[in-house]
Amino acid sequence: MEIKKLATAGTLESSDAFITVEPNENGIELNLESVVINQFGEEIEALVYSVLDELDVKNVNISINDRGAVECVLRARIETAVMRGKE
Amino acid sequence: MRRSILFMPGNNPGMLLNADILGADGIILDLEDAVSPKEKDAARILVRNAIRYLGYKKSEVIVRINSLDTEFWTKDLDEIIPYKPDFIMVPKISTAADILVADEYITKLEEKLGFEKNTVKLMPLVETALGVENAYAIASATERVRAMLLGGEDLTADLRCKRTKEGNEIFYSRSRIVVACRAAGIDCYDTPFTDVNDAEGLIKDAEFAKSLGFTGKSSISPRHVADINAVFSPTQADIDYAIEVMAIIKEAKEKGLGVVALRGKMIDAPIVNRAVQVLEAAKAMGVKIDE
Numbered sequence: 001m002e003i004k005k006l007a008t009a010g011t012l013e014s015s016d017a018f019i020t021v022e023p024n025e026n027g028i029e030l031n032l033e034s035v036v037i038n039q040f041g042e043e044i045e046a047l048v049y050s051v052l053d054e055l056d057v058k059n060v061n062i063s064i065n066d067r068g069a070v071e072c073v074l075r076a077r078i079e080t081a082v083m084r085g086k087e
Numbered sequence: 088m089r090r091s092i093l094f095m096p097g098n099n100p101g102m103l104l105n106a107d108i109l110g111a112d113g114i115i116l117d118l119e120d121a122v123s124p125k126e127k128d129a130a131r132i133l134v135r136n137a138i139r140y141l142g143y144k145k146s147e148v149i150v151r152i153n154s155l156d157t158e159f160w161t162k163d164l165d166e167i168i169p170y171k172p173d174f175i176m177v178p179k180i181s182t183a184a185d186i187l188v189a190d191e192y193i194t195k196l197e198e199k200l201g202f203e204k205n206t207v208k209l210m211p212l213v214e215t216a217l218g219v220e221n222a223y224a225i226a227s228a229t230e231r232v233r234a235m236l237l238g239g240e241d242l243t244a245d246l247r248c249k250r251t252k253e254g255n256e257i258f259y260s261r262s263r264i265v266v267a268c269r270a271a272g273i274d275c276y277d278t279p280f281t282d283v284n285d286a287e288g289l290i291k292d293a294e295f296a297k298s299l300g301f302t303g304k305s306s307i308s309p310r311h312v313a314d315i316n317a318v319f320s321p322t323q324a325d326i327d328y329a330i331e332v333m334a335i336i337k338e339a340k341e342k343g344l345g346v347v348a349l350r351g352k353m354i355d356a357p358i359v360n361r362a363v364q365v366l367e368a369a370k371a372m373g374v375k376i377d378e
Contacts, residue, residue, distance in 0.1 A: 013099075014101055071140065
């Protein structure tokens with residue numbers, strides 16, 4: 001799936017995450033900020049790559065500002081941003 | 088148990104995470120009024136994931152989709168039906184033909200997914216004058232319809248009258264919905280009480296709805312759930328009386344008596360049926376009953 005334009009999803013409220021995706025030609029570049037980065041940073045990174053793989057996204061600049069979102073919320077917000085970015 | 092159903096905004100992760108620990112017998116994950124048009128896609132994916140990953144074991148799951156006159160409702164069903172919510176609530180249902188449109192679409196999805204027919208049930212939201220007049224036709228339109236909700240706010244706008252706490256303006260509609268649902272053999276939920284800070288008013292309103300025959304009541308606030316559950320639960324006095332009724336009926340049968348009385352009142356079939364319903368409700372609440 002190709003990201004064709006800048007798109008965002010989510011909010012900065014507690015338990016949510018704010019995601020930005022932009023077109024990129026050099027693979028996946030991730031910029032992660034999280035209120036739980038010390039405890040779960042690696043798990044969140046792994047989850048982001050896994051969701052992008054499931055959505056068949058090979059090239060994207062993705063920024064995530066995580067406010068303590070659980071897995072199903074992060075998955076939903078990444079998917080929403082990708083869907084918005086491909087249109 | 089179907090005493091309380093609680094609306095939860097579909098695009099709010101914090102509220103969705105805790106949705107089934109608030110004591111409500113059913114949670115309504117809302118994709119309609121609680122979600123702005125530009126966030127419909129986000130809420131649809133979030134609610135789908137919440138059902139898929141969070142499970143919601145403590146409450147029935149009801150998803151309110153967008154109304155049939157929008158571009159959203161088929162997309163809502165496409166995302167949600169694969170994860171088998173207990174109910175789909177369809178707003179603004181005014182005729183049997185309306186609910187059959189949703190039924191037909193869900194039937195096709197169930198066939199495609201290999202689900203048994205009617206795996207996902209329907210709860211039409213009746214909130215127009217025409218809907219109230221067609222309540223029985225809607226309630227009995229298809230086997231998939233297993234419950235109905237009365238929406239008092241939109242209804243009073245359609246009736247062109249003011250919505251009041253006393254609720255005289257929706258008395259006829261409430262009664263009509265109860266009779267229609269009972270005639271069709273389905274459950275019926277009353278409209279929410281919208282003053283979050285008026286606990287006394289809520290209890291009065293819920294007691295009135297119960298007295299009319301409603302199965303339970305909807306709520307827009309977690310703070311209302313405990314009071315609604317209490318009102319729609321049988322009291323200990325109800326349970327004790329029901330046990331006495333069943334005991335005296337058993338005794339009469341053993342003695343071959345045709346007519347029996349309890350506390351000076353003849354016990355006939357409707358009283359026995361009521362006692363059975365009370366004991367079933369009590370058992371569902373976890374009350375241990377020695378019979």
